[in-house]
Amino acid sequence: MALPPIRFQLNPGLDRQALAAAYQAQGWVQATDLFVADVADQLYDTLEKHTPWHLTVHQDGGKPRLLSQADWRALAPGDLEALMRDATTRAGAGFSYVYMCYPMIDAYVQGRDAGHPLHSLTEFLNSNEMLSFARDISGHDDVVKMDAQATFYRPGDFLTLHDDRDKGQRLAAYTLGFSRGWRPDWGGQLMFHTPSNDIERGFIPRFNTMTLFRVPTLHSVAPVAPYARNPRLSVTGWLRNDPPVK
Amino acid sequence: MSLALNDAFDFAGYQSRFASKGRIRLEGALDSEDALQVHHALEQQTAWELHLMSAQGEPDVISRTELSELNDMAIQDRLSAAAERAQTGLSYLHLGYDLTSKEAIENLGQGHPLLDLARLIWSAEFAAFCENLTGLSGLKLRSLIATAYRPGDFFTMHQDSGAKLSFEWNFTHDWRSDWGGQILFHSPSGDIEGGIMPRLNDLSLYSGEQPRSVNSVAAFAGAPRFAVSGRFE
Numbered sequence: 001m002a003l004p005p006i007r008f009q010l011n012p013g014l015d016r017q018a019l020a021a022a023y024q025a026q027g028w029v030q031a032t033d034l035f036v037a038d039v040a041d042q043l044y045d046t047l048e049k050h051t052p053w054h055l056t057v058h059q060d061g062g063k064p065r066l067l068s069q070a071d072w073r074a075l076a077p078g079d080l081e082a083l084m085r086d087a088t089t090r091a092g093a094g095f096s097y098v099y100m101c102y103p104m105i106d107a108y109v110q111g112r113d114a115g116h117p118l119h120s121l122t123e124f125l126n127s128n129e130m131l132s133f134a135r136d137i138s139g140h141d142d143v144v145k146m147d148a149q150a151t152f153y154r155p156g157d158f159l160t161l162h163d164d165r166d167k168g169q170r171l172a173a174y175t176l177g178f179s180r181g182w183r184p185d186w187g188g189q190l191m192f193h194t195p196s197n198d199i200e201r202g203f204i205p206r207f208n209t210m211t212l213f214r215v216p217t218l219h220s221v222a223p224v225a226p227y228a229r230n231p232r233l234s235v236t237g238w239l240r241n242d243p244p245v246k
Numbered sequence: 247m248s249l250a251l252n253d254a255f256d257f258a259g260y261q262s263r264f265a266s267k268g269r270i271r272l273e274g275a276l277d278s279e280d281a282l283q284v285h286h287a288l289e290q291q292t293a294w295e296l297h298l299m300s301a302q303g304e305p306d307v308i309s310r311t312e313l314s315e316l317n318d319m320a321i322q323d324r325l326s327a328a329a330e331r332a333q334t335g336l337s338y339l340h341l342g343y344d345l346t347s348k349e350a351i352e353n354l355g356q357g358h359p360l361l362d363l364a365r366l367i368w369s370a371e372f373a374a375f376c377e378n379l380t381g382l383s384g385l386k387l388r389s390l391i392a393t394a395y396r397p398g399d400f401f402t403m404h405q406d407s408g409a410k411l412s413f414e415w416n417f418t419h420d421w422r423s424d425w426g427g428q429i430l431f432h433s434p435s436g437d438i439e440g441g442i443m444p445r446l447n448d449l450s451l452y453s454g455e456q457p458r459s460v461n462s463v464a465a466f467a468g469a470p471r472f473a474v475s476g477r478f479e
Binding site: 048088090091096119150156158161183184185191193197200202203220222223225226227228229 | 285308328329332333335398400402403422423424426428430432435436437438439440441442443457460461462464465466467468
């Protein structure tokens with residue numbers, strides 16, 4: 001795949017102090033226009049057209065099942081439907097998910113898809129420029145890496161309620177949104193839930209927007225409406241303080 | 247059975263919350279035994295029709311007769327039209343039973359909990375109750391409908407222009423907060439500033455101007471979402 005590497009640059013106009021203050025006060029913050037415009041466009045293009053998506057589904061016992069296109073083509077007839085049905089049924093009673101994913105860290109470490117532009121994003125997310133931005137706005141001086149997966153939610157895809165609490169090294173959660181022209185009633189919002197089970201806030205999928213929020217925060221991704229017309233694309237992960245991959 | 251409204255509420259507190267937020271919800275306006283009867287009637291004794299938006303953007307109803315007589319393709323075409331309109335604007339798809347026309351209400355038959363509920367909601371007592379909760383005056387009920395949303399059903403973003411007050415009395419139990427189906431209130435930025443999860447015997451009152459939607463019900467929701475909703479002018 002002969003896509004040019006992306007020359008990453010954060011938007012120089014980002015007001016780190018204001019973002020940090022908002023994060024401190026609210027426990028979440030959104031940085032709009034995160035990257036300079038042509039970087040954002042290239043990332044969109046990569047995610048929309050050039051990403052070898054895997055299907056990820058939650059399995060009984062909690063272990064994620066990740067299937068590449070080759071994997072799911074090799075399944076016996078009906079097996080894919082059974083996996084989806086099983087993950088969907090489990091969503092009725094607890095944590096589950098179905099969405100398309102590209103495991104950026106594993107793919108990078110294992111040297112898969114050499115030269116893919118998402119590898120340059122993985123490198124950028126773990127560069128001094130991005131990590132210092134992450135430290136500045138989160139207030140966590142000990143951020144040493146950002147893990148990442150690219151995600152694509154199709155109509156009907158979902159991630160049910162959870163709070164990211166299970167791993168101690170997760171300092172904060174982030175999403176980089178690359179959805180264009182989303183409508184407020186297409187679902188797919190990042191939802192924050194109250195202890196009484198209502199919704200206190202929901203973020204519409206946006207383009208070139210970073211959302212940072214505290215761990216733990218009770219949240220979900222609302223199922224994408226069957227009639228949503230655009231792909232819900234994002235890169236998501238956590239700011240972490242465990243040793244870097246490299 | 248005749249239904250009665252509970253009145254042990256902090257009306258002043260609700261009025262001040264309504265004044266500041268434009269929406270309130272209260273649990274337990276009916277006795278819980280009565281609420282369960284209403285839920286049971288909605289689940290098992292209601293002759294639902296299919297309410298949806300037509301390809302021309304008009305309110306459309308597929309009656310029970312049509313549901314049994316039309317071929318699947320014809321019904322599918324109308325469902326597709328409603329979903330297609332939802333891509334870009336106002337549309338909805340859910341089961342409904344009209345509670346505005348006297349005839350429809352009386353067709354439910356004596357002893358039907360929904361008949362009793364409709365009579366209560368159309369009474370002056372209910373309008374006064376809502377006035378007491380909101381501080382509004384002169385509320386006149388204009389329309390009332392019972393609804394059931396199944397997985398995939400939805401109502402996209404809309405406002406009730408001209409309504410003084412809209413309400414939904416929800417009769418769903420054991421919902422989970424990630425099953426969709428919330429009444430979502432939208433801010434001008436396109437984000438969601440609040441969402442009310444379906445609950446049994448939960449009455450939400452909101453100003454008609456606030457943009458809202460009913461979040462599409464997740465494929466994995468364990469039951470339909472039942473409610474009775476109406477608007478005052």
